[in-house]
Amino acid sequence: MRKKKILLFAVVLAMFMTACGSKEPGEATAEPSVSQEAEATPTPTPEATPETTEKEPEKEVVSTPAPVTEEKKEEEIIVTETLGSVLAAHNMKAGTCLSEQMLNNKKCTDFILENFNSITFENHLKPDYILDQKASKAAGDIVVKFSDATVNMLKWCADNGMAVRGHTLIWHSQTPDWIFYEGFDTKNEMVSRDVMLARMESYIRQTFELLEDMGYLEMFYAYDVVNEAWEDNGTKRNSKWLQTIGEDYLWQAFYFADKYAPDYIDLYYNDFNEQFKTETLYNFVQTLVDEDGNYLIDGVGFQAHLYTEDDLEQYFHTVERLGSTGLKVCLTELDICLGSYPIIKQPTEENLKAQGQHYYNLLNGLFALADEGKVNMDSLTYWGFVDQLSWRRERSPMLLGAAFKPKYAYYGALQMKEYAGFDE
Numbered sequence: 001m002r003k004k005k006i007l008l009f010a011v012v013l014a015m016f017m018t019a020c021g022s023k024e025p026g027e028a029t030a031e032p033s034v035s036q037e038a039e040a041t042p043t044p045t046p047e048a049t050p051e052t053t054e055k056e057p058e059k060e061v062v063s064t065p066a067p068v069t070e071e072k073k074e075e076e077i078i079v080t081e082t083l084g085s086v087l088a089a090h091n092m093k094a095g096t097c098l099s100e101q102m103l104n105n106k107k108c109t110d111f112i113l114e115n116f117n118s119i120t121f122e123n124h125l126k127p128d129y130i131l132d133q134k135a136s137k138a139a140g141d142i143v144v145k146f147s148d149a150t151v152n153m154l155k156w157c158a159d160n161g162m163a164v165r166g167h168t169l170i171w172h173s174q175t176p177d178w179i180f181y182e183g184f185d186t187k188n189e190m191v192s193r194d195v196m197l198a199r200m201e202s203y204i205r206q207t208f209e210l211l212e213d214m215g216y217l218e219m220f221y222a223y224d225v226v227n228e229a230w231e232d233n234g235t236k237r238n239s240k241w242l243q244t245i246g247e248d249y250l251w252q253a254f255y256f257a258d259k260y261a262p263d264y265i266d267l268y269y270n271d272f273n274e275q276f277k278t279e280t281l282y283n284f285v286q287t288l289v290d291e292d293g294n295y296l297i298d299g300v301g302f303q304a305h306l307y308t309e310d311d312l313e314q315y316f317h318t319v320e321r322l323g324s325t326g327l328k329v330c331l332t333e334l335d336i337c338l339g340s341y342p343i344i345k346q347p348t349e350e351n352l353k354a355q356g357q358h359y360y361n362l363l364n365g366l367f368a369l370a371d372e373g374k375v376n377m378d379s380l381t382y383w384g385f386v387d388q389l390s391w392r393r394e395r396s397p398m399l400l401g402a403a404f405k406p407k408y409a410y411y412g413a414l415q416m417k418e419y420a421g422f423d424e
């Protein structure tokens, strides 16, 4: 167990709260760089928001920040665990998403190397990053190519012994329209089912082949084959995949992924608002079987873009219910915003404490379910770690605040209950 001392400046939480508290809802964070020393400036992810109810709503801000009145005394907190060691105790890998900004920032890479052993690229393996229109037109077939940035990230993961979750193949968002049209050109008609099925197969095959040819496939242990295909109301999202291929496109995606991915890579269906579509997901995953009734899928990814006011009992029910299918269930993009979906709360001391409690209670409950054998959960991935680089940064969802100062959330994630914002 590694020993490390971290100084918590309680006053920093209050300062952080003040810095963020005066922002208009929806405004980008007032402090774009990770810290005074750090260089990186967050670039909003293209189409960073899932196109669903998760879209930023009209925001109503109900709470006001408490004024900072007096300097609080510095308290020394001895941290003997890392985010990784806490999860390893329950046989789970500890993951984070990785962006170019993080990779170019030593504070970020140091934090990642200290805490995580699993990486999901925030963007660099998404369809719009790896599908090449010019090459596809020239080849007359869909062509997968990795940019230098993607290759750099793969290399960094390999050099640092990271396990990687591939993210993501079939998705309605961050997917170029041209792949659905004759001649790979949106000026033309959309292609037939047969043509699109052939393109889907080629795309999935090439992705795994390219990773293998480059020597990177072995570090992959999971792959999100399909992302966000279901609406909360239990209907299929109306994507171009559905329009061209038809109702069975999800089954086809898993069929091809199963055909081309090596067995050691677990194939996942990944979605958000999982707790509101429990039965939809429960029924759906059981349709992903081959002619012998064997699963084509290995796991269900819960994005876990949560809120401090979410009902955790409901969440645990969803975990247990999907766990009862025998598939793995993993949290793949965990972050916990202040408040609720329609009502953002400001980072006041009280709200940040509630967030610390929520991280603590969530992980604690998941560990209980996993340890009791109610769910097979082999990894948990945070969607980042520092607020300023989070796609939901105006909602303060992560474990570290300004200048990488630990929040109550960090201690909650570390299961250090006494520092996680619970009242004494």
Ligand code: GLA
Pocket: 045, 047, 048, 049, 050, 122, 167, 227, 272, 303, 333, 391
């Ligand atoms: C969804 C996607 C992620 C990412 C986030 C925003 O959750 O699955 O890849 O785009 O939205 O960062």
